[in-house]
Amino acid sequence: MQQRKLGGSGIATPPIIFGGNVFGWTLDKAASFRILDKLVDVGLTCIDTADVYSAWAPGNQGGESEAIIGDWLAARGNRAKVTILTKVGMQMGPRDADGNGPKHAVGLSPRWIAQGVEDSLRRLRTDSIDLYQAHKDDPETPLADSLGAFGDLIKAGKVRAIGASNYSAARLGEALAVSAQHGLPRYQTLQPLYNMMDRKVFEAELGPLCQREGIGVINYYALASGFLSGKYRSEADFGKSKRGGGMAKYLTPRGLAVLDALDAVAKEMSATPAQVALAWLLAKPAVTAPIASATTEAQVDDLVKAATLTLPADAVATLDGASAE
Numbered sequence: 001m002q003q004r005k006l007g008g009s010g011i012a013t014p015p016i017i018f019g020g021n022v023f024g025w026t027l028d029k030a031a032s033f034r035i036l037d038k039l040v041d042v043g044l045t046c047i048d049t050a051d052v053y054s055a056w057a058p059g060n061q062g063g064e065s066e067a068i069i070g071d072w073l074a075a076r077g078n079r080a081k082v083t084i085l086t087k088v089g090m091q092m093g094p095r096d097a098d099g100n101g102p103k104h105a106v107g108l109s110p111r112w113i114a115q116g117v118e119d120s121l122r123r124l125r126t127d128s129i130d131l132y133q134a135h136k137d138d139p140e141t142p143l144a145d146s147l148g149a150f151g152d153l154i155k156a157g158k159v160r161a162i163g164a165s166n167y168s169a170a171r172l173g174e175a176l177a178v179s180a181q182h183g184l185p186r187y188q189t190l191q192p193l194y195n196m197m198d199r200k201v202f203e204a205e206l207g208p209l210c211q212r213e214g215i216g217v218i219n220y221y222a223l224a225s226g227f228l229s230g231k232y233r234s235e236a237d238f239g240k241s242k243r244g245g246g247m248a249k250y251l252t253p254r255g256l257a258v259l260d261a262l263d264a265v266a267k268e269m270s271a272t273p274a275q276v277a278l279a280w281l282l283a284k285p286a287v288t289a290p291i292a293s294a295t296t297e298a299q300v301d302d303l304v305k306a307a308t309l310t311l312p313a314d315a316v317a318t319l320d321g322a323s324a325e
């Protein structure tokens with residue numbers, strides 16, 4: 001499988017990155033281990049997670065995904081074979097005991113980054129994270145402070161490179177300028193929402209900025225949480241997955257037109273709609289490697305096939321037209 005470069009980080013990735021929010025959520029520990037083993041077998045060895053995954057699942061508090069990955073790495077002894085991407089800054093941390101106020105130990109404050117990395121390294125049972133990402137912008141903390149804290153982690157060998165997620169184009173541009181002005185490490189990647197159903201925000205400004213700046217784009221919800229697999233065609237299908245309840249927003253005339261176009265291209269190419277939706281992303285010059293997850297080995301097979309599926313220009317044009325916002 002041809003590898004792609006994550007911006008200027010020096011890190012390479014397969015064309016599809018595996019999304020680790022399923023570990024400890026829609027997959028229990030044993031099922032997670034089976035999927036992780038399969039990922040190594042098929043060469044999808046870049047895995048994205050976050051300190052907060054998967055806090056939203058009943059009974060969870062966050063950290064479950066990293067802990068499952070860490071236990072699996074320890075059990076298999078294969079840390080060197082896997083590229084680990086994680087994130088900090090979504091979770092609100094504990095408040096300061098010294099009365100300085102919460103902003104000193106939350107979001108992307110230096111103290112919270114320093115604490116968050118230790119917690120992630122412990123759960124992941126490793127001594128180094130390949131790509132450490134700011135999960136969302138923190139307007140309360142000066143960019144130079146966060147970037148300085150990330151720089152300290154790189155110097156200490158705890159993190160190889162840094163990335164941003166959910167930043168606006170304006171703030172990402174500002175962060176890059178601050179890095180250059182202060183001689184600090186720069187965000188090498190951006191993790192934005194981008195898929196055939198959610199195009200506008202990325203295509204308007206973020207994509208062009210990332211291309212100009214050489215920032216690697218690793219977009220999330222590449223399958224629109226499963227909608228682009230085509231398994232939700234009516235409300236009666238929502239019960240097919242724990243994710244089903246979230247599909248109502250996509251089940252619109254535009255959504256159904258997108259599924260029709262995916263069906264047509266999939267038939268022509270002897271592929272599946274999920275493969276075609278990912279191949280459409282891979283055909284976009286601004287995209288480095290979409291992030292998608294899977295809960296079965298058959299779904300992982302779809303991800304593998306997508307990684308090597310090249311769509312002809314007329315198929316891309318058909319899909320562009322059907323999904324235009």
Ligand SMILES: NC(=O)c1ccc[n+]([C@@H]2O[C@H](COP(=O)([O-])OP(=O)(O)OC[C@H]3O[C@@H](n4cnc5c(N)ncnc54)[C@H](OP(=O)(O)O)[C@@H]3O)[C@@H](O)[C@H]2O)c1
Nearest residue numbers: 019020021220221222223224225226229241274292293295
């Ligand atoms: N930075 C951020 O703020 C942010 C936010 C969200 C996500 N992310 C990242 O993006 C990753 C991917 O997000 P996601 O998993 O929510 O969305 P996704 O990749 O769009 O959807 C994946 C889900 O769709 C279903 N699916 C996958 N392949 C399928 C197939 N071939 N046929 C039928 N169903 C299929 C599976 O769920 P079921 O089997 O359960 O239906 C799978 O878990 C996350 O793990 C995370 O790493 C980042």
